[in-house]
Amino acid sequence: MTELEVNGARQRVAAHPDTPLLYVLRNELGLVGTRFGCGNGQCGACFVLIDGRAMASCDTPLSFVIGKRITTIEGLEGEHAVQKALVKHQAAQCGYCMSGIVMSAVSLLSKNSKPAESEVREALDRNLCRCGSHNRVVRAILDAR
Numbered sequence: 001m002t003e004l005e006v007n008g009a010r011q012r013v014a015a016h017p018d019t020p021l022l023y024v025l026r027n028e029l030g031l032v033g034t035r036f037g038c039g040n041g042q043c044g045a046c047f048v049l050i051d052g053r054a055m056a057s058c059d060t061p062l063s064f065v066i067g068k069r070i071t072t073i074e075g076l077e078g079e080h081a082v083q084k085a086l087v088k089h090q091a092a093q094c095g096y097c098m099s100g101i102v103m104s105a106v107s108l109l110s111k112n113s114k115p116a117e118s119e120v121r122e123a124l125d126r127n128l129c130r131c132g133s134h135n136r137v138v139r140a141i142l143d144a145r
């Protein structure tokens, strides 16, 4: 068994240490707000915060996160200013990419509370959105500052 800290709580999981964190979150812990997109670190759908930094959980092995703080979309409880701004701006279409985008934005704002638009766009560079809602997402994040 491996002990993890997820959303402020201690969890024990049975997965092999090489298992991608994404599978552990979704299949063992039921935290399905973190999405499987490309599965190889290219799309951002699976981003979670690891010690406050937005990272792909699909290509991060369980062994890497032992002793680190993991935050998933569920850990924000819909209360983060970024989430409220995305709703206010009706920024999501299908929403599939959105939990990963939220994580990138939360990570950015935790380090830089007043990012310029260019900094927001750079922070979201690794988050793909097939619906093309990027401009509304950027406006929402600027509003959340």
Ligand code: FES
Binding pocket: 035, 036, 037, 038, 039, 040, 041, 042, 043, 044, 045, 046, 047, 056, 057, 058, 059
């Ligand atoms: S599913 Fe992890 S980056 Fe695409």
Ligand code: FES
Binding pocket: 092, 093, 094, 095, 096, 097, 098, 128, 129, 130, 131, 132, 133
């Ligand atoms: S809102 Fe559909 S993929 Fe982004």
